[in-house]
Amino acid sequence: MSDKNMPQTLNIHNQPTPFLLLNRDKLERNVAHLRQHTDRLGVPLRPHLKTVKSVEAARLILSNGNGPATVSTLKEAEVFAAAGCHDLIYAVGIAPQKLPRVVALLNSGTDISVILDSVEQAQAVAEFSRQTGVAIPTLIEIDSDGHRSGVAPGDPLLIEIGNILHHRGAELRGIITHAGESYHCKTLPAHQAMAEKERAAAVACAEALRKAGLPSPVVSVGSTPTAHFSQDLTGVTEVRAGVFTLFDLVMEGAGVCQTTDIAVSVVATVIGHQRQKGWIMVDAGWMAMSRDRGTSAQAVDQRYGIVCDMAGKPLADLLMVDVNQEHGILALRPGSQQTLPELPYGSRVQILPNHACATVSQHAEFAVVRDGSDEIEACWPIFRGW
Amino acid sequence: MSDKNMPQTLNIHNQPTPFLLLNRDKLERNVAHLRQHTDRLGVPLRPHLKTVKSVEAARLILSNGNGPATVSTLKEAEVFAAAGCHDLIYAVGIAPQKLPRVVALLNSGTDISVILDSVEQAQAVAEFSRQTGVAIPTLIEIDSDGHRSGVAPGDPLLIEIGNILHHRGAELRGIITHAGESYHCKTLPAHQAMAEKERAAAVACAEALRKAGLPSPVVSVGSTPTAHFSQDLTGVTEVRAGVFTLFDLVMEGAGVCQTTDIAVSVVATVIGHQRQKGWIMVDAGWMAMSRDRGTSAQAVDQRYGIVCDMAGKPLADLLMVDVNQEHGILALRPGSQQTLPELPYGSRVQILPNHACATVSQHAEFAVVRDGSDEIEACWPIFRGW
Incomplete structure (x- = not known):
């Protein structure tokens, strides 16, 4: 949040990447849903x-x-x-x-x-x-x-x-x-x-x-x-x-939630293409996602996460297949019959994490949005340490 | 470093666990060694x-x-x-x-x-x-x-x-x-x-x-x-x-360094035993170690790290075999003929990481020691973010 060149109104399209996006409405629905169950x-x-x-x-x-x-x-x-x-x-x-x-x-x-x-x-x-x-x-x-x-x-x-x-x-x-x-x-x-x-x-x-x-x-x-x-x-x-x-892909794989219930994602910017390999490079690596690969032990391995467009909709079969510290590699799921989507240089994606606890811990704040809004209504500090 | 009950002289035995230990002499030797090579x-x-x-x-x-x-x-x-x-x-x-x-x-x-x-x-x-x-x-x-x-x-x-x-x-x-x-x-x-x-x-x-x-x-x-x-x-x-x-177990596995060159470790406290399973529980999990398992792709899988005594000497065949967020499980390497060491409740160990970059990024500071000294001579802040 220290960027002097940042515009006044923060939204998911101008907030510097990578950042941690939180849909507050999803969080509230997840909490209400479990609370109703235990109340019952x-x-x-x-x-x-x-x-x-x-x-x-x-x-x-x-x-x-x-x-x-x-x-x-x-x-x-x-x-x-x-x-x-x-x-x-x-x-x-x-x-x-x-x-x-x-x-x-x-x-x-x-x-x-x-x-x-x-x-x-x-x-x-x-x-x-x-x-x-x-x-x-x-x-x-x-x-x-x-x-x-x-x-x-x-x-x-x-x-x-x-x-x-x-x-x-x-x-x-x-x-x-x-x-x-x-x-x-x-x-x-x-x-x-x-x-x-x-x-x-x-x-x-x-x-x-x-x-x-x-x-x-x-x-x-x-x-x-x-x-x-x-x-x-x-x-x-x-x-x-x-x-x-918050939910995550491990909980989705365990049948506890749907992908649409996942309240957090990492927003990343496309920084390059390795077209002959079918790769799209983004500016989020394990530092932003964590090294957690919980889904690798499940029936469907989601690699480092499911890639969504900026409306939060999964891009068919597109995964973050590998990461380095500050690089992510997006590619189609192995065996996919889909076509690699057009994601031009500078465009943005949202990546759903394997393990929310691990991904959140890599960040110093949540950029908070509501359903259907691109505006960041608040930034909530995340602390760490012992 | 905010613990009001901490004694005045910090050392590796009283610093609250988990914490990130850095041997400054090893760091300096690692740097001098590569610099000599490239100078040549x-x-x-x-x-x-x-x-x-x-x-x-x-x-x-x-x-x-x-x-x-x-x-x-x-x-x-x-x-x-x-x-x-x-x-x-x-x-x-x-x-x-x-x-x-x-x-x-x-x-x-x-x-x-x-x-x-x-x-x-x-x-x-x-x-x-x-x-x-x-x-x-x-x-x-x-x-x-x-x-x-x-x-x-x-x-x-x-x-x-x-x-x-x-x-x-x-x-x-x-x-x-x-x-x-x-x-x-x-x-x-x-x-x-x-x-x-x-x-x-x-x-x-x-x-x-x-x-x-x-x-x-x-x-x-x-x-x-x-x-x-x-x-x-x-x-x-x-x-x-x-x-x-800093070096790490991945670099050791790749033949670039020796275990004794690794300048960082995580210090953890024994909080329990599951004796029938051969497990020793410590208060450091993936939050302190990271989820990085780089050695899983190498000839020798070191799981979440090699466990050393507080003099920095590896305890024969003892690995951090699994982690949760704030729990670590120590056990003998699969197939080991060694006996599980006596590590009583409250004792401490040092764990060498798979990947120094990932483990360091989980911490807000280095606790810095010199060769042969248990005294923490400085705490160096580690920053993060983008």
């Missing part, structure tokens, strides 16, 4: 803000603009707390050195829970709670799907951790899980089964805590796919999801 | 600053601290120009909308060349030169290896472009090429042949321009591999290279 199931949403890392976007995503949220870094916690969001879960296993910042947030009036899945962590959190006189709210992470972290359901470790937290100074809040394997589900029944598996595991672990005389007021589940395909959330107290706010 | 061949270096995006690092990389440099964005050009670097090539094909910023730099006393490979671009540059009365220095990009952009050697387009630039208002400076395919060379003879191919193509095109009565004072070649393996640079006026300053 009687469970509140706790959106994950790691996808947007923007206070302005969070206002549209959170209930009442500052309601319950999930974060992936303490930097996010601090920024959103400063913006008035005072009900947070820091959903990455707590490291001992991070506890002072957690207590500082608690002492300044933000309710923030940490998560953990080991005796060592529980001892560290309990001890720091005693040292500081601040009972740190803590959720025990369980592993509902073998994807990443967490205590296996049925493992007596759960009760051991619960006892340490509850009896030695921390505040045991309950259970949290994230069925990350849901990203790999391919059919509606598989998605529904994964959602139920996530729910059932979390509820069973909460019940196990309660049977052991331990509290579990919170039973927190979620991932974008399981949140959308859940049919019953009995026993669950909140649902988390993040990428649903 | 009698050609000056024009380092590419896209890898570091740091003014402080550039001081150590450039001759006299502000000598000739290459950049990949106009933001880089503007930042380094403001820091006193007034001899630049913007080495991405010029887009028409970027010309006002180029002329603004020229008018403020920075010599900056643009590059192009088409008639349309040449016409745009020539016309903008006439409009502004500023003859924009321009290099014609040639395609020495089929990798990306550029005019094919022998194509009459070269002279057509040259004539437009030279006779209609721009300043034709000569030829530029980048043998990006060199990243895929596997043997010393292949590297040497690629370097010679790059040189020969560039020199032949410069000769073709001169035979047509056009100037070509500049013959600019380079990539990190070709720069290191060149044996003769007759006819070349400058060599460009960027990632050599």
